Amino acid sequence: AQSVSQHNHHVILSEAASLELGCNYSYGGTVNLFWYVQYPGQHLQLLLKYFSGDPLVKGIKGFEAEFIKSKFSFNLRKPSVQWSDTAEYFCAVKVDRDDKIIFGKGTRLHILP
């Protein structure tokens, strides 16, 4: 069965620090990849997505992610975080032969002001 692994469950950073959240998936075929963010008390919002083409994807709020097929990875990055980035971040994968979107367990990011 397909799975998504997020390496860090909790991350604490100071403002202006750089961020990289890891995401690996287990499936050898064609995939669609997503990062969602959930701010406290709110619903999930899409940060960015990858379907095909340029493996470096830019999303909202200065986030980007790089799809490395050989590593089955889709890590999320941001060069300089802000206090308002405090949230939970979910990596998600949809494989081409399946309908469901599989989510990782999430990474709680806490930014110190």
Next chain:
Amino acid sequence: NAGVMQNPRHLVRRRGQEARLRCSPMKGHSHVYWYRQLPEEGLKFMVYLQKENIIDESGMPKERFSAEFPKEGPSILRIQQVVRGDSAAYFCASSLNRVRTEAFFGQGTRLTVV
């Protein structure tokens, strides 16, 4: 264009009662997903539906849980004879197509079983 609407936002049920969670997808979307979120466990896929059809229910518990998405009206996730372990946040998402499209999430329904 209204987003995905879920109601109620909060639902309290006593053990043994039934819980009905409603989800109205975004306008024009005919694909609906239901997920359950428990602390520290992320979102667990439950079921994927198109209008009048259940496409994938591989994440649904075999008993007490059912889902539908009728031709008219919202999608319904129904939990019969609720138990304490059913307490969780239930999220609905909708998408425009079956492939190459993202899912848009609702605000969720937080079910508490007392």
